[in-house]
Amino acid sequence: MKSPHSLDKNPKFYSHPLLKKDLIEWRDYQVEISKIASNQNTLVVLPTALGKTIVALLTLVNILEKAPKSKIIMLAPTRPLVLQHYDVFQKFLKPEIKCCLFSSNLSPIKRTFALNGNQIFFSTPQIIQNDLKAGLYSLEGIGQIIFDETHKARKKYAYTFVANQYLEQNLHPLILGITASPGKDLFRINELCETLQIEQIIFRDFDSPDVKKYTFGINSIFKKIELPNEILKALLILDTAVHKIRDFMFSHEILPKRNFISKFQFIQLIQDLKLMDTLLDPYTTDEDLERYGLTSNYGRMNFPHLLDMFDKKKNDKIPNKSRILNQAINGIYLEHLKELLTTQDIRMFRNYLQKLEERALEGNKRIKRLLNSKYILGAQNLLNPIKKSPKIPVLLEILKNEFLENPNAKIIIFTQYREMAKFLIKELNDFSTNSCQIRAKRFVGQATKANDKGLNQKDQKSMITDFSTNQFNVLVATSVAEEGLDIPSVNSVVFYESIPSEIRLIQRRGRTGRHQIGKCYFLVQSNSLDEIYSFVSHRREEKMHELLKHPKYINTVPKIKRSDKLPEYKFKKLEHIKENYRKIKENHGVNSVKKIETLISQNSDKKKSSGYELIQDITENLTLESKKRIELSKSNKTKGKEKLFLTKKTFTWLISTMGCIGSIRGTKLYCDLDDLYLAAKEEEMDIIKIEKEIQNGITKKMFEKTNNFLISTPIS
Structure with missing residues (x-):
């Protein structure tokens, strides 16, 4: 395939008047996708590591070449990801292409004035949304808006507002959405296409013919781990307590009967019970419902039948709401204890019980009754001999073999909880031997929690640099490392626990296999949520791929009628901007x-x-x-x-x-x-x-x- 700017038969690098020479490796699929995305609203679905950002860059320079007086906006959901895009684009674009970083540190007047002298703007969607609501500027001169992590464009997220405004204000709109997963099912994908007015979906995976020659593949290795008898017996006792709550919910028709109830359903029930106070309040107006994202037909309710059940006008015998609420809260506690016991570590199980005991001492009678129940006491007695999770020895064996095979290997271990990451760091660093030198560090988000200080952006960047330069060789990371940070490719990835989300599965796994064949280990404990979540995430990924490979059921929009006149941003004088802001x-x-x-x-x-x-x-x-x-x-x-x-x-x-x-x-x-x-x-x-x-x-x-x-x- 030839590009108008790369006439060589087999070019090694992509060439374009707006790009620095010999920096971007030529990849056929990226060039093909960028050509399509330069002419219509396009949703690009690529797994992590296949170069979604480069596709956005190639599309962007094509548009700026056609419409040099237009502006481009690149949106990302988090500030670290915005900064990453800004740095990457600055690296590849020629100096004459001016880029501007929008942030809350830049005043509204300065942001508006910056539109005059720059061509590409990097921002979170919330900043653009607030500026548009304030009337600071319009989007009629914008040649394209790029939505990174497009799957977030749902409901009241700022992507939705910005897209609506752009499509209304601009006579020649071009939208590019890039993501590793547009949604877990057909409804989500169609919803996304409607929100962004997507005309074309382009999907590639590692097996696509035009992608294969650029990838190395990833071997998925599932480690099935049997639970000790003590944990199995304790789990049976906790299950009995949960079944008692389930039976109560089913017999009173609070929850619909189903084979599996997770803590998520209990959380949804509590949300509904609280939401009903608003919906059944006689003072609630239609304006209130609309303002808070509710509808008169109660579209936000997870279990709409509860409204009739608790409506005094329709039901003489109102259920005991307090009792239902208490049962649901206990259900959450018990399900969380089961999760910690079977997917994390016995130490986290005991620490969580200790936190509940502290709340009981503060006077919470419901928690006190739960802790003194035969279920909790019986489970605790059975678990006394257990010191740590059976996953730990398996994990250590994996790392030992990896470093024996390649002493310079780099490995990422993903875990859901910060506390578990702490335990893993200690276990790994204590395990180091002469033949297996493990140097592990914990990588977490910026938020500071109780007795656990977060990492600010500077510390995160410094740690990633140290990891890249082999200052340490194992990164134990929470979900913060899944997206939005430029973490280098690693030899292996380990899932300490399974996750139900297909997007997180794709993002975690995509950290390996970029420059050589990668390995992805899944630690799956039998009779636990690990088994369920592992099946769910992989099945969702398969279903998504089936839909995207055969998209006859996906409702993309017909070709949009665009003006022949390309977008052109009109220069605004500073005094006019100030006067507008004053008004x-x-x-x-x-x-x-x-x-x-x-x-x-x-x-x-x-x-x-x-x-x-x-x-x-x-x-x-x-x-x-x-x-x-x-x-x-x-x-x-x-x-x-x-x-x-x-x-x-x-x-x-x-x-x-x-x-x-x-x-x-x-x-x-x-x-x-x-x-x-x-x-x-x-x-x-x-x-x-x-x-x-x-x-x-x-x-x-x-x-x-x-x-x-x-x-x-x-x-x-």
Whole structure:
């Protein structure tokens, strides 16, 4: 195949006027895909390691060559992935192609002005969404938007909003979606095609004829591990307790009868029980339902039949909601204990029980009853002789053989939990011998959890560099290493536990087999979730491949009618941008006043006669609570330590702003967090301080947070 910019019969590198010479290796399938994606909305499905980013780059330069006055936006779901794309594109593009990194550190005015002097923009979708909602700029001059990890374009995720705006505003839209898995089933794939108006799906796997010559293959090795008798007996006891809860749910028709109930179904049930308070609240309006992503036909309910069951107008005998809730919570605890026992390690099982015991000592009677039940006590007695998971010796044997075969090998071990990663690091480093030098490090996300500090982006990058340069040879990683980080190819990958997601299976496995034949080990314990999840993830991958190879049931859209005139971004003077931004801020203030007046009118017949009264009541409660805490602080001589409560000024701003841009239901204020942060930015407030104050308020139960909404909670 020939490219207009590569006339050699068998070119070694891809050549293009906008790219640096002799850097991008020629691959037929990448060139072919980029040609198609340069002319229509395309969903590209490639396994990890087949070069999705290069496909995006080749497509992008084709479009910039055709429409040099247009702009390109490259979106990714996380900041580390955005930074990675920015670095990769800078490496391959010629210096005259100007790239710009959008972040919250760049003010709205600077972001808008940056559109004048740059051609390619890298951002998370939330930033673009907020800018569009504020009216800072339009997308009519954008030649293409690239959505990385496209499978996230569902429901209320920002990808959906940005795509809708682009398709509405642009007369010549071009969308490129790149992912390793568009969805687990036909419904998800069709939903994605509808959201992004996909005209063409292109799929390749490692067995595709035009891909084979560039890949080395991956050998999947399943290690079946038998559970000790003590664990099997303890598992049987815990199963008996779970079956008792299942029988209760089935007999009262709370849950539909099925052979397998996981903790996920119990979580869904609890979500429904909480959601019903909103749906059955007589004060809930259609506007409330629409604002919070609900519908009048209760489309968000996992088990819709519960609404009729708990509706006093339709049912005289209302079930005991508290009892159902307690049973569901116990079901989650028991299922989680089973998972830790059979897929992780006995030490994690015992640590989790210890955490539950601490909560019982704090006064939680339900947990205390559960811990004192014959099921938990019986399981604990049986497990006393067990010291560690039977997976550990198998894992050590795998590493020993790998390093005997290749002393310079690099290996990634994926595990679900940080705590398990800690145990593995100790086991591996203690195992090192003269013939098997294991140097292992733990790789986790940025979030800091209880007694477990996360890794910031700088530390993550430094650790990846050390791994690349053989400073250590085993990376024990949580899900943070699955996507969004430029981790080098390794000789082998080990799945410490199985996962049910096909996308995570593809991403983890794709870390090996890039430069030589790779190995992927699966540690599967019998009679555990490992067996179920392993089957589910591999079956979902097979079904997805079947759909993509024979896409007759996939509903791509007909060819979109595009304008003959290619997109062209119109230069905006800085003074015009500033004037527009000033008007936006003024309009926001006017709209806020109107919003309060509307809220007062709408809620005049409710428990609180106005938004102002509600704000005043909550603030007064805060003041009383603050005084109590100040006295307590003085008596305990804790002056100078971290504040135990929000400042009244910040709290009042939060409540008043929530009243302006949110809505009132009953005695609570509801506000979308994205809207709240946007308001803070527009008023030039310290976002980091606002986030800390919100988190502090949640910790002190002044606020609740659910589904990206902040909810005020009057203090008792």
